[in-house]
Amino acid sequence: MTGRRDGRPLVPAYLSTGGVARPSRSHLERLSVLTGTRTPAPAGLPAAQLALLDALDEGSLTVVEAAALLRLPVSAIRVLAADLIDRDLVLARAPIPPAGRFDPDLLKRVADGLRALKHI
Amino acid sequence: MAFAPSSTSSAPRTPTGDVHLPDTARDLVKILVAGPFGVGKTTLIDSVSEIRPLHTEEPLSEASAQVDDLAGVRDKSTTTVAVDFGRISLPGGVVLYLFGTPGQERFRALWDDIAYGALGALVLVDSRRIDASFDVLGLVEESGLPYAVAFNAFPDAPRHHTREQLRAALDLEAGTPMVTCDARDADSSVDALLALVQHLIDRNAPEDAR
Numbered sequence: 001m002t003g004r005r006d007g008r009p010l011v012p013a014y015l016s017t018g019g020v021a022r023p024s025r026s027h028l029e030r031l032s033v034l035t036g037t038r039t040p041a042p043a044g045l046p047a048a049q050l051a052l053l054d055a056l057d058e059g060s061l062t063v064v065e066a067a068a069l070l071r072l073p074v075s076a077i078r079v080l081a082a083d084l085i086d087r088d089l090v091l092a093r094a095p096i097p098p099a100g101r102f103d104p105d106l107l108k109r110v111a112d113g114l115r116a117l118k119h120i
Numbered sequence: 121m122a123f124a125p126s127s128t129s130s131a132p133r134t135p136t137g138d139v140h141l142p143d144t145a146r147d148l149v150k151i152l153v154a155g156p157f158g159v160g161k162t163t164l165i166d167s168v169s170e171i172r173p174l175h176t177e178e179p180l181s182e183a184s185a186q187v188d189d190l191a192g193v194r195d196k197s198t199t200t201v202a203v204d205f206g207r208i209s210l211p212g213g214v215v216l217y218l219f220g221t222p223g224q225e226r227f228r229a230l231w232d233d234i235a236y237g238a239l240g241a242l243v244l245v246d247s248r249r250i251d252a253s254f255d256v257l258g259l260v261e262e263s264g265l266p267y268a269v270a271f272n273a274f275p276d277a278p279r280h281h282t283r284e285q286l287r288a289a290l291d292l293e294a295g296t297p298m299v300t301c302d303a304r305d306a307d308s309s310v311d312a313l314l315a316l317v318q319h320l321i322d323r324n325a326p327e328d329a330r
C-alpha cells in the first residue's frame with residue numbers, strides 16, 4: 001500500500017470526490033464490505049478513486065476502515081466507492097442480511113465468540 | 121495510557137497492523153460504546169480490539185446530509201469529531217465492531233448514522249458523575265437501541281451507592297443489565313459486552329422460553 005503514514009491525508013478532502021455527483025447504487029453502510037474486482041483501472045481515474053482502489057488491492061475493507069486509512073470522512077468514501085461500483089471496479093456487500101441483527105443464531109454466535117475470547 | 125493494568129488484569133490484546141478483513145469474515149455486526157467525555161470509551165475499545173485503534177474524523181454539520189452533499193467536506197472550517205472504532209474477529213465468521221460514540225445531544229445526526237443497524241449499545245457510566253450520562257441515555261432510548269449499563273471502575277468512585285440507588289438515579293428499567301467493569305482490562309470489557317449480548321438474546325427469546 002502506498003498510503004502515507006505521516007498523518008496527512010492522501011488526498012485533500014476538497015478534491016477527494018473529483019466532481020463525482022451522487023452514488024447511483026444502494027446505500028453504503030459504515031460496515032458495507034468493499035472488494036476490488038481486480039479489473040485494470042481506466043486511465044484518468046481521479047487520484048482519490050485510485051487511492052481507494054490501491055487500499056483494496058491487499059484485501060477487502062469496510063467503508064469505515066477505508067475512511068480511517070485514507071483519512072477521509074465516511075461520506076466521502078461513500079461517494080468514491082459508489083463511483084467505483086458503477087465502473088465495476090469495486091463490489092460492495094451488506095454487512096449482514098437484512099433483519100439479520102434480530103437473528104437468534106447470529107446473537108448466539110456473538111455471545112459464544114466473546115466467551116471463547118476469554119480463554120485465549 | 122495513564123494507568124498500567126494491575127498484575128491481576130488480563131493484558132490488552134496485541135493488535136495487528138493490517139486492517140484488511142480476514143477471509144473468514146462473513147457477518148459484520150456492531151455495538152456502540154457510548155458515554156460522556158472521558159468515561160473510558162476509547163480505553164475499552166483499545167483493550168479488546170484486534171486492529172490498532174482507528175478513527176474517522178466526522179464533520180458535524182454534514183453528518184445528516186445526503187451523501188452527495190459534500191459541502192461540509194469542502195469547508196475546512198467545519199468542526200469535526202473523532203469517532204474511534206475497533207474490531208474483534210470471532211470464531212464462526214462473525215466480526216464485531218465497536219464504535220466509540222460521543223453522547224452529547226449535538227451529535228445526534230452523527231449518532232443516528234453510526235447507530236444504523238447496530239445490535240445495541242454499551243453505555244459507560246462514571247459513578248462520580250452520573251448526571252453526565254443523562255444525555256447519552258436519552259439518545260440511546262430515543263433511537264430504540266437495546267442497551268446495558270457498565271459502571272467504569274475509577275479508583276475514587278463513591279462506594280456507598282447501592283445498585284438500587286444507581287438504577288434509580290439513572291431511571292433504568294428493571295430489565296436493563298447493570299455491570300461494573302474496568303475498561304483497561306480486556307476480560308472485564310468482554311464481560312461487559314457479554315452482559316449486553318446476553319440481554320439481546322433474552323429479549324428476543326419468546327416469552328415461554330424464558
Ligand SMILES: Nc1nc2c(ncn2[C@@H]2O[C@H](COP(=O)(O)OP(=O)(O)OP(=O)(O)O)[C@@H](O)[C@H]2O)c(=O)[nH]1
Nearest residue numbers: 122157158159160161162163272273274275302303
Ligand atoms: N481507573 C480507571 N481508569 C480508566 C478506566 N477507563 C478509562 N480510564 C482512564 O480514564 C481516562 C479517559 O479514558 P478514555 O478512554 O480516553 O475516555 P473516552 O470516553 O474515550 O473520552 P473522550 O474520547 O474524550 O470522550 C484515561 O486516562 C483512561 O486511562 C477504568 O475503567 N478505570
Ligand SMILES: [Mg+2]
Nearest residue numbers: 161162204220
Ligand atoms: Mg475517546
